[in-house]
Amino acid sequence: MQDEPRDTAETSPTAEAAAPLATPVPAERPRTLLLVDGSSYLYRAFHAMPDLRAVPGDPASAATGAIRGMINMMQSLRKEVPADFAACIFDAKGPTFRDDIYPEYKAQRAPMPDDLRSQIEPIHEVVRLMGWTVLDVPGVEADDVIGTLAVLGAQQGLEVVVSSGDKDLSQLVNERITIIDTMNGKKRDVAGVTAEFGVPPSLMIDFQTLVGDVVDNVPGVPKVGPKTAAKWLGEYGSLDALIARAGEIKGVAGQNLRDSLAWLPTGRQLVTIKTDCALDAWVPDLPGFDNLSLRAPANDALRDFYEQYGFKGLARALGGGASSAPAPAPSAVPAPGPGDTGDLFADPAPAADAPTEPERALRYDTVLDWASFEQWLARLQAAPLAAIDTETTSLDAMRAEIVGLSFSVQPDEAAYVPLGHDYPDAPAQLPRDEVLARLKPWLEDASRPKLGQHIKYDRHVLANHGIEVQGYAHDTMLQSYVLEVHKPHGLASLAERHLGRSGLSYEDLCGKGVHQIPFSQVDVERASRYACEDADLTLAVHQWLWPQLQAEPKLQGIYQLEIASSEALYRIERNGVLIDAPTLHQQSHELGQRILQLETEAYEIAGQPFNLGSPKQLGEIFFDKLGMPVVKKTATGARSTDEEVLEKLAEDYPLPAKLLEHRSLSKLKSTYTDKLAQLALPRDGRVHTHYAQAVAVTGRLSSNDPNLQNIPIRTAEGRRVREAFVAAPGHVIASADYSQIELRIMAHLSADPALLHAFREGMDVHRATAAEVFGVAPEQVSTEQRRYAKTINFGLIYGMSSFGLAKSLGIETKAAAAYIDRYFQRYPGVKQYMDETRAQAKAQGYVETVFGRRLYLPEINSPNGPRRAGAERAAINAPMQGTAADLIKMSMVKVQQVLDQEARGTRMIMQVHDELVFELPEGEVDWLRQAIPALMAGVADLQVPLLAEVGVGANWDQAH
Template sequence: MSNKKTLVLVDGSSYLYRAFHAMPDLRAVPGDPTSAATGAIRGMINMMQALRKEVHADYAACIFDASGPTFRDAIYPEYKAQRAPMPDDLRTQIDPIHEVVRMLGWTVLAIPGVEADDVIGTLAVTAAQQGIEVIVSSGDKDLSQLVDEHITIIDTMNGKRRDVAGVTAEFGVPPHLMVDYQTLVGDTVDNVPGVPKVGPKTAAKWLMEYGSLAELVARAGEIKGVAGENLRNTLDWLPTGRQLVTIKTDCDLAEHVAGLPALDAMAMGEQQVDGLRNFYEKYGFKGLARALGAAAEPAAAAEAAPAARKKAGDTDTADLFAEPAAQGEAAAAAAVAPAPKGRYDTILTWDEFDRWLATLHVAPLTALDTETTSLDEMRAEIVGISFSVEPGAAAYVPLRHEGPEAPAQLPIDEVLARLKPWLEDPRHHKLGQHTKYDRHVFANHGIEVQGYVHDTMLQSYVLEVHKPHGLASLADRHLGRSGISYEDLCGKGAHQIPFAQVDVAKAAEYSCEDSDQTLDVHKALWPLLEANEKLSAIYALEMASSEALYRIERNGVLIDAPTLANQSHELGQRILQLETEAYEIAGQPFNLSSPKQLGEIFFDKLGMPVVKKTATGARSTDEEVLEKLAEDYPLPAKLLEHRSLVKLKGTYTDKLALLALPRTGRVHTHYAQAVAVTGRLSSNDPNLQNIPIRTPEGRRVREAFVAPAGSVIASADYSQIELRIMAHISGDQSLLHAFHAGLDVHRATAAEVFGVAVDQVTSEQRRYAKVINFGLIYGMSSFGLAKNLGIETKAAAAYIDKYFQRYPGVKQYMDETKAAAKSMGYVETVFGRRLYLPEINSPNGPRRSGAERAAINAPMQGTAADLIKMAMVAVQKELDAHKPQVKMIMQVHDELVFELPEGEVDWVRSHIPRLMAEVASLKVPLLAEVGVGPNWDKAH
């Protein structure tokens, strides 16, 4: 075992910017705009705690940039000139961050006149020369030049490790050439020019060929082309550039770091518990303060608090997803019964089971996880169950493990019967990771679980929508913990074994670890949500939506298999006919799916123009090319129709009936709640949202979604929801007037843009206005509008200009939203959901433009997603209370679909639109319309 000591150096400046941009806008007094922002402080604490858990340190320091100029500014006055000033909200958090980092046990350094990188470089080299292993935690690639056999860079935010091999693999040059590499490439962040038009690949190629920058400069005359010319033109600058990018490793730090070079003053310290408690209470970090205390009862009881509490002044929409008041508060506040001894238990006897069941009955919050036979929640059966009630304590109940080595297990029916009262009691608060899946699994065994108050997947989705939400990723990101993977246990691909065949001891370790990590992740994430009123409300909505979606998935929708079979037959006949027609036009049979054969027929035989080429230089025949050519040639039009019908047949008419669950005869789609960054739901197995309803054949697929005898299908759809949201957000007076007056908004827009009376608008003008209305919602450019309308770009630009003249509030909204997105890195829905835009400040023009378009559209898409979820929750609540015979069976885009007895049609027509319209109060009225029919298609 090595006796080497380890020094951990944290790039504090990198950390605090990451914490500031990654964390919510927490404030010392939640909701008070005059109160100091604290998101970076909270994020910094998280990151420092996670790093300390993950990496052992004998010596440790967190290094920040000090304010004021450094020697580089004297060398090159334009150094860092392009950097935006530090945001005021971050500046106010610097001193508290220094304070709390010290109390967490780290030495804090911020040395005037010396950049943090130079302090890190000097300390790292000083320690390495003494045989001390050095780990630098930073996301800054510039520090890679320090790497050697004793110095390693880690980036805990993405798991990247830059040792000698890592640097070489990432940049194409070893660490000792990184200064030369950076000199050639330059540093746009710090405004240090390199050689114009020389990027990473060219720099790495030159250095590996010539061995060093000095040798490259000596032989610059040999470099051909524009790159060689640019190199020669930059020779006078390169020494200065090299000086600017070189990290100093010989700074005089003795007066700032007592005891250098011995490093003893930087020994990792103990946490200052009393000081931290006062600090956390001062800044409103209740969860962190509780975690420091020894009083487990109050901490656990607080963790069990409902996900959303109604506060004075809340809007009525809060009632839609507020949890029922907990009963039996004495039980909830009781101390946890002593868990059976041992870190993780495997329950194989009734005595052990009864002890754990007693623990569950008094635990304020229990993390719960199931191991099953399938990922299909409607078919999955339980193999085992795990619980965790406090960190480090968990138990696994194996129920269906098989094989010669499997121990005797408690009978599954009796175990579930004994667990059922606890599982179905809402007073016993439960926590999970993707709880909707586990609810289905228990329901397959006749148990309707109540009392799920938290879901770590949804917590992550609300807080950090742009990041992965799987448990392994969450544990790594927030706890610095890694664990056993499913593939470790079961293998991969064709050799994967069922979970029931996994060794019980390994299965117990895996499942207990999942429950334990879920509880730990919750303790890290819940305080962040609790401290932000807007995000807390969005999380409460997501929890309530999960409940409603569970009900929708469980209900399913009846499928008419004979109707689908007839449609498949008709589509097959038409597909064969299209193939024959395509062969006749081409003058020969050919493979309609072969790009090579299509290219030969299109361009060589029929002489069609080449629209574009692939990355390899081949003539493209992709869908965009076919659509362009179809404007003038019949064969591409036939191929487009053929492709659409083949896809429709293969995806829907052939497969829908096969997806029906045998025991119900219904299709039970799965709604993925934590996928789309806008908050929209996605649907799969089958995907109900991608049925191509713009074609007659596509619309007919909905005829196969039917109601049983004596019942009908009803569809309730928000009318022009995103345009109404645009009117609300922009506050444009003309748009607001159109909706309040009940006008046809597209006709009203056409009247404004074309300067005619509303009653004089032609159908063509209305069509143009509709494209403009919806196009601008999606940030469409004049080029995009021109392509959509089939007109010149100048004409499209003129229409847009006229639109903005008539609707100045819309233009102001777009400009202000883009500016806010660039400043904050995200936009928000009306209700506070955050939609992150990582490319909004990208130097890549097309990516930045895409992010700007998304910034305009995301608040509307996201608000529409929030509204349909609110509607779903409100409607389900009403159905439970008054009309349990009416079942919600689908949610598709802005539409809710129901199955109901024929006698309930009048109630649905009158009450569902009212409920959907009343979920929120906007500046324009919300309007929902209901259609009824024997199948989904006829209900429109």
């Protein structure tokens, strides 16, 4: 497995996260009061999470997204902020004193969404069960409760931490009270508030009075923003002093201040957080805080709660109590039920009563002598399935060398063979080359089944040492990808989600950032624990996931395709593609000259030099100097000059067009022509990209280092980059590309007679569509009409609306809507397919490809309109994209099998979108032109023929 944290997307939870805080507190840490702005948290949870339901896909069942998000956030906060006393404070129903002072207070706020309102009580319940005191005091806003408790806590000598994203609470900050926002890592202490707002916390009430509060509908001084308010307070020292000298303030702002003098006392009263609320009825014995002690979670009740709301992953993580048994054997593992929605986006911290690793009676061996090695080798040779993992020197699979190997053949047992730990006083280790030589027969024996997590990486690492591993039967990363594509697939996430287990993290061993040490310098004993855990957890996760795949024949078929694809991709990555460095150097030089020319031309048009990357300077030149219209504004009210604005303005003005070209060429130069040659391996001059299988939810591959999918081919300069992908002497490059694959899949899925006819008869489908939509004979279709039809064909695949079509074609929305209506009249099967697919997605929460790959749509029943609309568009497109991904993988696998069977000199060197790229001897060109299209067309039997087209040339560009 890759030598990195087990799940790079998440931090590894610690067992201390859920421990009761009755444990003695270290002397060096002051006693801490943690106050959570629950109202801020629940809104964030609601809007951040997808539309989860207790019964997935059933909009009538209870909404659970905010509950799940709240659990995640409270668990994370408990880990990150050690505290002795804590409370989570919510706004109570009903009016407060501010409503009496100013009836329009918060009057413009939209009512709470019904789906959020229904989750309030369960959120209160689960937060209590997690060990927190929950407060919602009638007639008192959450901010005032927080303010009162914070000030009392500080007076009692406690360190007070308030967790909230609400800037209004900044007025509470002092040397003992700090505001943290765990969502973005922001900390508002005295220095932080001063830096952020330009005034210290002691002046925040005055600052807020001047600026007002748009969210709460509290007016400030008209036209006075944060900068003016900070400037005035800096000059005059306080709001009272400013009011006393209001007559000195000049201009419109000064007049607005004078006009607001009668309002400002009311405004100040509204924005001031009360710190003297009577809370004795809700928190007895104040100012003491013993009644706010943070408690241990009520795990039995929590488990029942999690089961009730469908959070089965969380329930499993709690186990069955302190004496929980290890994960069940494969035969006892149930498939996930329809309500298993609870662990979509984060994994739970281990429960306080979950079994810790020492309680599992683990048997982890560190192999330092030949006798132990031979015993384990015998176990490997006899095992029906063995998990194997590598620890290495690098994340780059083509450069990584082995530091050690770990194995597991039975649950809770594993061994680590250290081979390259080189710190001072490291124990004597077996010689690496000899160990690998003794392992090689077993590793290269296809009849000995093997298992791994991200096996493609380990295959490369072992190949770097001359070992071509055979017999990889399973990959837990790919098992998760097929079963639960919408969840994380790192080993740490899988182990916590399915087994309730966690272990050492890579950072625990090696540190972080600039202080991180290589794995070879990690203490062997700790390295052994980590490596053995990797192999042991991989085997245990497999025993959990594999029965679930076996229970779903279609998904098992997709998994087998992914395993076979991993083999083919390993070969493609290993082959790499030869790079012509001089060609890239020349292109970089030419691009640099053109970029400089564009800068000069831009200066001439603007009438002055300026920073082409400065939005502020662009705004001044565009809108103030050249008088261009403002297309849109940023969230802060600034005039936007983003890409969309530039494209709109470029229709009428030359300067934005120059800037767009400048940006495009600069990115092309920095990303590709400058860097591609640097990415080539010195030993072979070839670029070996990494194809990620378990990333895109549609099944598409992504590539990185370099990203071959994003080479911009719509411009001449972008297409030229492909000239640098060349063949070795005596060889040529060939490209085999599926033709109109997603349209053909649409025809198959919709079974629309007219579309089926067009493809079966080999017609130009865009011309045929134009003939249908415009009511003319195919031979009478104009170039413009065909262009319109092509845009409609591909637009509908991606769920394009009439507005989007109008924008693409540059026509009125009504005209675009008329074209779409006419299209559906002529192709009613397409309309029926779209309607039925949306309905199916809403009912079951996912759609499927032709071959059974599941594509989950968590937002399909979301109350948020834009999110729901996006999910509906994805429901239409995902089966086509996913089926296309399945087909290219089938082709890749089949082609590699034939190349091996016939011992051809042709090698696959790239897979990009719907295209396979080959390097082949010149003598095999005729064979490839005949064989490859036939193989690609024959991998599946759809209602329309599949068509693959081949091009051949000296480089990738010529092959097109």
